[in-house]
Amino acid sequence: xxxxxxxxxxxxxxxxxxxxxxxxxxxSPLHDGAMIIVGNRIAAARCQLPxxxxxxxxxxxxxxxxxxxxxxxxxDADVIVVSExxxxxxxxxxGEAREVETIQELRELLGxxxxxxxxKDKEE
Numbered sequence: 370x371x372x373x374x375x376x377x378x379x380x381x382x383x384x385x386x387x388x389x390x391x392x393x394x395x396x397s398p399l400h401d402g403a404m405i406i407v408g409n410r411i412a413a414a415r416c417q418l419p420x421x422x423x424x425x426x427x428x429x430x431x432x433x434x435x436x437x438x439x440x441x442x443x444x445d446a447d448v449i450v451v452s453e454x455x456x457x458x459x460x461x462x463x464g465e466a467r468e469v470e471t472i473q474e475l476r477e478l479l480g481x482x483x484x485x486x487x488x489k490d491k492e493e
Contacts, residue, residue: 370412370444374405377416384411403436419443421464430466437461449475 418436437450
């Protein structure tokens with residue numbers, strides 16, 4: 370993820386709802402681009418992500434969604450993408466975007482992602 374963090378502003382901060390809201394506030398200098406979280410820390414913001422080259426992406430998916438899909442294709446990262454227009458949330462893994470209906474569903478998806486990562490660490 371270093372190459373993507375280098376496109377934005379790096380820092381090391383605790384994950385905090387108010388900080389995330391501040392970063393993505395429309396007039397914040399960090400709001401445009403991606404936030405990268407590594408482990409349980411915010412590692413960078415205002416980052417550029419790779420776009421997918423797929424042509425089968427729904428037309429209503431904008432650049433933000435295409436970048437989320439592209440990152441999940443190029444790396445082992447799981448991506449949460451929020452539509453600027455609708456506020457809808459999608460969880461993206463391995464190039465597949467899944468709409469998230471509730472915060473509980475998002476927690477479960479993130480929990481399964483973290484469990485998978487812990488299992489990989491044990492195998493190594």
